[in-house]
Amino acid sequence: LNAALTQARHEEVGIKKYMWSASLDERVRESHAEKDGQIFEYSNPPADTGHPGHDFNCRCVQIPVLDNNEQIVKNSPIVSQQEKQQMRSEWSDDFPDTIIDRKLGDATSHPLYENAKKGSIEDAYQLAKDLVTDDAVNKLKQLVGNKNA
Structure with missing residues (x-):
């Protein structure tokens, strides 16, 4: 429902594209992790998954991409799944x-x-x-x- 509302809001203001953002934790689907950082059009959802958040229990989100910032997004360094995992740290049992x-x-x-x-x-x-x-x-x-x- 949230994904559909996000899409409707984006399309209402003329946003036609989004960047897929996956949670990239231990529960993320492999097919969703592979899409992290990629740009898609609302008019052409990925065939295997649909838009972020459309699959059951999907926690991925759409980051709006405006036509004039698409090149910026494409050229931005995207943090890989492995890098994100390395950034996570386990909390010790006595962590406050x-x-x-x-x-x-x-x-x-x-x-x-x-x-x-x-x-x-x-x-x-x-x-x-x-x-x-x-x-x-x-x-x-x-x-x-x-x-x-």
């Missing part, structure tokens, strides 16, 4: 949850979550205080070298 953005259940199960979500600043601050532990703050300080932000 604050960096990982906490486990969602920790926040949503907190008694102040609903009030914070509805806009209560006091409850939102208390929720943050409860979720961000001293241990997590110390680990963050170690990661940034005890520098002040």
Whole structure:
């Protein structure tokens, strides 16, 4: 649905082409990874996959390409799948949850979550205080070298 909406919005403003952008993680389909960085026209979708996001559970997206920037896109260095994989790093088991953005259940199960979500600043601050532990703050300080932000 999102892919179809993106296509409709693009076509509505006259965008006829897009660059395929795949997530390039361990779950990406090989046929989608191969299309990453390639330019396609909405009027001529790839026969084997259709447009990005049209396959079931596809997480690929369309990056709009304007006629005057197509050459720029073609000449831009595209990061290969292997390079993207090398850029990813595994988080150690003791990596602070604050960096990982906490486990969602920790926040949503907190008694102040609903009030914070509805806009209560006091409850939102208390929720943050409860979720961000001293241990997590110390680990963050170690990661940034005890520098002040």
